[in-house]
Amino acid sequence: xxxxxxxxxxxxxxxxxxxxxxxxxxxxxxxxxxxxxxxxxxxxxxxxxxxxxxxxxxxxxxxxxxxxxxxxxxxxxxxxxxxxxxxxxxxxxxxxxxxxxxxxxxxxxxxxxxxxxxxxxxxxxxxxxxxxxxxxxxxxxxxxxxxxxxxxxxxxxxxxxxxxxxxxxxxxxxxxxxxxxxxxxxxxxxxxxxxxxxxxxxxxxxxxxxxxxxxxxxxxxxxxxxxxxxxxxxxxxxxxxxxxxxxxxxxxxxxxxxxxxxxxxxxxxxxxxxxxxxxxxxxxxxxxxxxxxxxxxxxxxxxxxxxxxxxxxxxxxxxxxxxxxxxxxxxxxxxxxxxxxxxxxxxxxxxxxxxxxxxxxxxxxxxxxxxxxxxxxxxxxxxxxxx
Numbered sequence: 390x391x392x393x394x395x396x397x398x399x400x401x402x403x404x405x406x407x408x409x410x411x412x413x414x415x416x417x418x419x420x421x422x423x424x425x426x427x428x429x430x431x432x433x434x435x436x437x438x439x440x441x442x443x444x445x446x447x448x449x450x451x452x453x454x455x456x457x458x459x460x461x462x463x464x465x466x467x468x469x470x471x472x473x474x475x476x477x478x479x480x481x482x483x484x485x486x487x488x489x490x491x492x493x494x495x496x497x498x499x500x501x502x503x504x505x506x507x508x509x510x511x512x513x514x515x516x517x518x519x520x521x522x523x524x525x526x527x528x529x530x531x532x533x534x535x536x537x538x539x540x541x542x543x544x545x546x547x548x549x550x551x552x553x554x555x556x557x558x559x560x561x562x563x564x565x566x567x568x569x570x571x572x573x574x575x576x577x578x579x580x581x582x583x584x585x586x587x588x589x590x591x592x593x594x595x596x597x598x599x600x601x602x603x604x605x606x607x608x609x610x611x612x613x614x615x616x617x618x619x620x621x622x623x624x625x626x627x628x629x630x631x632x633x634x635x636x637x638x639x640x641x642x643x644x645x646x647x648x649x650x651x652x653x654x655x656x657x658x659x660x661x662x663x664x665x666x667x668x669x670x671x672x673x674x675x676x677x678x679x680x681x682x683x684x685x686x687x688x689x690x691x692x693x694x695x696x697x698x699x700x701x702x703x704x705x706x707x708x709x710x711x712x713x714x715x716x717x718x719x720x721x722x723x724x725x726x727x728x729x730x731x732x733x734x735x736x737x738x739x740x741x742x743x744x745x746x747x748x749x750x751x752x753x754x755x756x757x758x759x760x761x762x763x764x765x766x767x768x769x770x771x772x773x774x775x776x
Contacts, residue, residue, distance in 0.1 A: 405744040425738040431630040436674040443667035459486025476611035490624035490637030502527035513745030533747035540569040544578040561593040566754040568707025596710040598628040629671040695768030735770035
């Protein structure tokens with residue numbers, strides 16, 4: 390048959406984390422005793438207030454089209470949240486509600502990148518950044534960070550990768566997969582760099598509620614000098630355990646939002662009406678979010694202490710999010726070989742660090758958003774195969 394696939398897709402694979410999660414589900418369905426830590430998904434239920442509001446909205450027949458940007462009440466609540474919690478001066482006209490934060494990312498990249506453009510991404514990084522940048526026809530430019538210094542980012546690192554074609558920078562804070570939380574100094578460095586080079590910046594803040602050890606979340610969009618060139622992405626998948634609801638949003642200058650709306654209106658049209666209505670009380674589920682955070686903190690300590698006790702393993706403590714990103718020095722194995730070895734010998738499904746780009750060599754990502762007993766068993770099994 391004729392090859393119909395476009396060139397822009399040929400250079401793009403499926404999401405490795407999604408593919409591995411699907412593999413874990415399939416193995417379990419086949420009765421294989423596998424522990425899967427590939428998915429980035431809370432293992433908590435969606436708060437009751439959110440579910441009740443969704444049911445009420447459906448019964449009230451909120452099942453039709455809404456405004457493409459999202460219902461006004463939800464956009465006002467998001468704008469309020471951004472002003473009060475993040476210091477971002479915005480209003481409902483700057484907000485687009487999307488079926489998941491990944492679509493907001495897609496819209497931002499497709500709206501502002503094209504052939505000849507370069508986009509800087511500190512790596513290791515969320516794999517979809519690279520994929521969508523390539524889909525847009527632009528060039529993905531990694532800014533490799535090192536596990537030895539806690540994946541710290543400096544302006545000098547950005548400058549070394551900058552050319553006359555650099556148009557955009559993307560970062561995730563807290564970071565998936567490393568768990569690093571950007572310090573005030575790092576945020577200021579990014580701001581100064583972006584202002585000097587007049588580039589767009591996408592700040593992916595989906596894990597902002599999951600911080601540990603007194604870390605503070607700083608939003609780049611709160612800095613007035615570059616606020617007009619910052620696109621803030623967020624959603625409720627991680628903070629309210631709403632991954633399957635598909636609810637995210639973008640906040641940007643109205644000029645940027647207008648361009649992104651062209652993609653919204655010509656693709657999904659709008660996010661499901663009853664999901665949008667249910668999202669409003671999710672912003673007030675502070676107790677549920679805090680309970681998740683405290684539980685993740687205990688699990689982080691459990692997994693990190695356990696892994697660091699294994700010879701050849703170096704596991705920094707995640708500062709945020711819910712991933713252990715650790716290096717294993719074992720028989721000269723690459724990240725892919727390590728992941729295969731762990732699955733074959735221990736029955737544990739993890740993601741090789743190189744799936745997240747440069748800086749992930751000999752590293753593994755393991756989600757600790759999992760049952761404590763499973764985490765303890767994972768440590769026991771890995772201790773056995775690596776000792």
